Amino acid sequence: MSSPSDATQATDNRLSKGCKRFPDWERHEGNKLKCPRCHKLIAVNKGSYSGVAKHEDSCKKQHAEAKKTDNKLLRDFVKAGVSAETEALLIEFVINSGSPLNLVDDKHFRKFVTALNRNYKPPSRRALSNRILSRMDNHFQAVKAWLREARSVNLTMDVWSRSSRSSFLSLMGHTIIENQLKAVVLDFRKLSGRHTAEAISAVVKDVVLQCGLVGRVRAITSDAAAVNVKAVKLLA
Template sequence: MEKRKRSLLWTSFTDMGSGKAKCGLCGQVMSFLGGATSNLRRHLKFKHPGSQLSRQDIPPEINREELIDISALRNSQDSSSSVPPCPDVTPDQAPGVIPMVLRAATNQPRITNYINKPISQQRHKQLDHQLIKMIAKEYHPLSLVEDKEFKNFVYLLNPNYKLPSRKTVSSTLVPQLYLSTKEMVLNTLRSVHSVSITTDAWTSINNDSFLAVTVHFQVGCDLKSYLLDCFELTGKHTSENLAAEIIRIATEWEVVGKISVVVSDNAANIKAAIKKCHWRHIPCFAHTINLIVKAGVQEISALQIKVKQIVEFFKRRPDATAKLRALQKQSGVSELKLKQEVPTRWNSTYDMFQRMIALR
């Protein structure tokens, strides 16, 4: 019984015997010594580049269910050694048409068994964990998992991974990540002998008050820092209330007896609070410099007020800003914007004066 030829090239050629084949498109007789089909393939590529090996060209006796997309086969060859490569079929056989290959044997596993293989529960947990880490560290909204295009992107990466719902993210995965991260930080803090903390209180633009506490310590030659807490202060900012909150945080993270120094700004209430906790206090160096500079610029306060008013005028008037930009362009100079000072940052006052001099 003659061995069935599996290459799709034979849908365009007729085996004449004695190592000869006749092209069904132009009638040319060609040789294929030793069963190699490279000569026939070159003939189709250069003599009939517009030809198509469509599915209708497949002989009717071949089961169409045995056809497999070659692109899926190639993608699986790197991860599955049980699927052999098929060198007889290449993309250049029929330009513009998806090449197809036949299954080598009826008992060989289908390639779809590997592509559609469900992911393990452990792998699913790893993907969920990485997703929540990305949301937390990159400040993405929890609604990201409901975004249509993000779902399509994840599906293309792995069709078998099912994204968690927004409710699962907020009620289960985020709390799990918080607890695991907290336990990791606690274990690290238990292993150190001395730490320092920094604390700062501020009021937001919405007039809400917040307090943050950060711990710093050294492990070998590496400096480690962790934000222990950042929460809204609902009570009065008295030294007693501030001291109670700082002690609460230090107790929760088991560092009460390990604090060697506390760094804060020079506000009287926070300095008194640290003193009540019986910890050594060091004022923030940058904040101290800022106070020195603010005291020094009092001698030019009248000039400072005038420059600040000019900057505020251009900030409020888009038409004035557009005219300033047009004048700079007309003069052939670099387009620069005026800078506004921030009272808590002394270098911003310097930047404001410097930019005003450049644009005067």
């Protein structure tokens, strides 16, 4: 008749064989082995490792899938960051170079960008236009905050026509903040209808109101066109 110590020894022998079969598993609490991945305890009954083998297979697959998902999330995260930075630089390029918005729809341009960064897909002309408009809104709010520090502001304006049916007005603000001369674009607007002195003065007045500059505009500079001179006089 076998003693309890003999039974314990037999169990130890079986677990030792099991540990050789599953070397990453840690022996734990008598007849149990601990999974190296999820740390779950699996019992070894009567020398059978079927439960351990089943869990090993299942847990390996789950961890492989989880790792694949984590890697994908990391790649997507990095890709999103790179794309956001690339798009910001694209917008800066289009704005500062004066390039036409339909540049991004040109197949040769898109092919060029893809060659530089296969993870980045340039936006369409419409999407680019919307993003630039969104940046303009953000710019306007930043300008308002910046101008709060100015005691007085001088304006420069320029009116120009793209064609007989399209006229635009650019208005810049100039001031001194912390002993440094600052200049910023306050607004760039398309004029509706004929660009008369009344139309120009109405736009300038609206920009001054929106920027909170009422009572702080010291001078307005423009070219000597009669329509501009009259517009400034209307604002006096």
